[in-house]
Amino acid sequence: MACQQSRYHSFSSASRLQPRPSGVTIDESFLTEDKSTQNRKLLQKRRTLTGQFSMGGHLSPWPTYTSGQTILQNRKPCSDDYQKRVGNCQQHPFRTAKPRYLEELENYLRKELLLLDLGTDSTQELRLQPYREIFEFFIEDFKTYKPLLSSIKNAYEGMLAHQREKIRALEPLKAKLVTVNEDCNERILAMKAEEKHEISLLKKEKMNLLKIIDKKNEEKISLQSEVTKLRKNLAEEYLHYLSERDARKILIADLNELRYQREDISLAQSPGIWGEDPVKLTMALKMTRQDLTRTQMELNTMKANFGDVVPRRDFEMQEKTNKDLQEQLDTLRASYEEVRKEHEILMQLHMSTLKERDQFFSELQEIQRTSTPRPDWTKCKDVVAGGPERWQMLAEGKNSDQLVDVLLEEIGSGLLREKDFFPGLGYGEAIPAFLRFDGLVENKKPSKKDVVNLLKDAWKERLAEEQKETFPDFFFNFLEHRFGPSDAMAWAYTIFENIKIFHSNEVMSQFYAVLMGKWSENVYVTQKETVAQLLKEMTNADSQNEGLLTMEQFNTVLKSTFPLKTEEQIQELMEAGGWHPSSSNADLLNYRSLFMEDEEGQSEPFVQKLWEQYMDEKDEYLQQLKQELGMELHEEVTLPKLRGALMTIDPSLDKQTVNTYVSQAFQLPESEMPEEGDEKEEGMVEILQTALERLQVIDIRRVGPREPEPAS
Template structure:
């Protein structure tokens, strides 16, 4: 019996064995190939010895090969029948019904015993267990080829065909291993870049917090200066009032003194007249009485003068009072002017600080972009080389590459390569029954690849969404998806279609329908997000139709902008402008009308218009900004834990328009509690269940969370 040819060593795996992607590098694959070659050489030496042993047993029966079981009856000869025809099946059934009183041929029994012993001796714990398990069968096949001379050419051609095909598949797997290693390297680089960006964000946040504290200290210092100035003004007013009273008293005392002086002058004149020559002739008694009365008047006048001095000694003259009042008024005007100048300078300082912060942020962003460009732009890829690789030629490549940067072009190229590899694959390896495997993919063995087109997959997903939205009893989405496939294709092909659809939607990230379906299926996004997005689009189309009074399918720029602002009242002006530009209206455009119905169309492969894509991208950005604002209001790091009352308070702070039902739905999703078990605000305690902030944000990211109203503004001074 001839020994097996060297090429027969490649007959190590059957077409039923799934080809799993290797997880080792090129060097490891080369080392494994060398070990397999050595193992095959050992098997060849063992085979030659086994053939010698089996040839001794065969020598006794050469020329006596039994035609079992054909000799049992002459009716078993098939004339002009195919090997697998119904007639064969009927005959096989009749053979099973006949009594088996005839034993097997001796040569067949020897071959079966030999095969059983060889299988028991194999070591199936090595990596090449499948090749070792196939070796005894290959030997038996070689025995048949050598013994049956008539069928030897046909059997050899069959064997060679399988060997060529397996060698071709092995070479293809070996060629794809470097690409997988490159993908792993790119994934690691992206993770490192994400970690670096997060570290930069944390450092920038710490710097902003320090600057905020410095500004708060500056504000406190200015407030203290303001209080000191007010106290000085109060003190000056008090001193002014005291000076006014003192000057007033002095003025009144001066007037009294002047009156007294005048009175004394008049009395002296009277006395001088009395001492004139004509006075000596008057009565001395009368003069004595007049002198007495005069002295009394002098005493009374002196007393009044002393009283006046005591009462009005500190009175300020009116002239000095008016001068001080004028000086005080000038000082007050200067104080008001300085206060206005201070407020103006403070506002300018705040504006300059904000401008400085924005400038620093832009500088850092431009610097990081410059570093990224310097790292990735040398050498610049020649994307025109992809025209001959992508199916459809240059025209299709230009359509795919329009308006995309290098990073996006890499994603497009990977999707095209993945699509070609997916079409070449005939079977998918089963993922088993592990807990990490989704329920609709739990199967062992291999599963057939149905190889549908992208259009077929998109239509299938649309039908699934229609049926999902129409059903009344809501079950888990993954269970519904498998039930839908069973109803559409039958239980036998449901698993094959589940693997086929899953591999397609996992590959095409740029297709909005596939990416959204994949996110919902893998529980990375709630169904409510998809439903609410579709309702928003329907409402937008309805409002545009209502604005089209002529029913011509055309809108002006003003009408289009008004509809957008009515549907999205909380979008910023630049977001509205982005939507208008995505719809085809540029700032320099001279068009007067827009066909709005064309904005809501899709092509056969599910690709939406730029306007629809911009709507979805803005929704994702607004959700991220909302959650980032929630994180900033909580003032915690991602690894720190947070309680339900704090999350409730933070949500009401950043979005006061939240109604109670919506707020409770957010809290139920964040803390994974039923709505009936949520505590009321009066029952909440600080020692409630605590969850990491990162977990809360990830759970809220899955649902449809959006702003319900504007945030309350601080009251202006």
């Protein structure tokens, strides 16, 4: 019991750990120091604390150990009730309690965690530090289990370090995501402000148009009122003229009556009259009265026939006025109709603008939801073989999609160099004939330049003489002739794997497309013939044979060689050849350099632009064919309808070329093609999408210009 007392006193004095000034500060400094300093400090602390906690190297197997010592529960070294607890310990010698080492470790852990909790910026990383120290004490004291415990600790520390590095790597991405989000929000706000401005302008314009319409309506109403007033005045003038006419007729009648009376009076007073014969006078009077009656009847007839007739001068004046008013009315109607149509067009434009705005907004939301940060391509310069200089050369002028191809080529080429053998693909029907082999095939590991030269030699031999065998069979026979039957299969697999990876290389990609049946040989041959013909035309234009042409001559040669190309396409070719809008037509161009190739078979931008335009023209031609047919891709097209659509979009096609295109679309030999108008034509159908895909394989292009559509 005395032994236990002394051990308790020594342990209590040793277990009084000095409190740290700030647990957070010590742990943060521990994290920021380098690894060697951390290990040195941890080793020093372990030596100090191990001497305090290890109990002289003797560990208690609690709770099974109960015979030799009794450990007081919840004791505090150097406390006032020490003697009482010692007494309790003597009274209960066989009571089971926690080992002293375990209790001191728990107290130490509790103090450390308490110190960490006192800090305001303590993190989970700092809270792990006391647990690390406790685990180190276990590792040092349990010598037997030290390797296993050390491996467990290293595994967890490695995983924590890995997770910490991942968190550090993701922090810039998080900041970049926040920046992109802010930029998108600013763009949305700018678009909304612009839309509000446009809507306000449209509203103002609408109000102006409404004001103009109201003004025109007011002018129309005023003109109508003026016309009504003029009609009323005309009626009044007409009545006035009628009354004047009647008064004039009455006055004339009165004047005639007075004249007749005066004549009668003068005759009666005349002395010579009495000498006349009364019978004769009676007859004269009778005849005169008959003439008066006839004249009166004619006068009544004239009144009845022309009583409502106005004077010609007044009629012409009123007619002219009416004509002017009618012209003004027609002009106002035309102006009103034009304004109404413009208003309808503006309303339609406004509705379409609203729809486009909604569509763009939904697309923006979808892009914001699905978009990912743009990759930092500069990270690849330290990974790609050759360093930053080679990566800069590979990435120059390429977009993200092309850079992905470059990375895939680099990765694929690295994997190819590591492979010593290729597994055979077997003898299945889907396997190309030149790859049918079972077993391992040696990887010859040629350089990229060697593969390009080998493919060029294959093309030269293929084009040198007419070959009746298929291109894959020719390719394998060429390898057998070049490397022998024993190595032909190895070279076939090696070249196939290389050309399948290097999509950016023209020679390899074109050879792969022809070899796998994606293009026919005529596509490659026709393109090479086009380039050769263009070089020949430029050479003919170079009268001095100096290898130089002016930009004007260059433009003329391009237009004469490619008469169907648009001005934009000709300008693209000139810019690819080195012409700039700021340069003059008198500048000289070394045209022979446009057709040169580097050691890996890459042509100049001019030839690449020719190839791109050829592919675009083919796609446009097939798109026009689809539009002319007016059918969906899953619908069936008949042979006569396809023939008619080809002749419509390209009237210059001859019969032989049309038959070639149709036989390719329907996969029929030209010898078995039915004649035009034959009943068999109607029974031949094919899915439109399948027909277009088959036409995409061959060399299909426009022969002549399309006839202009009649003006509506």
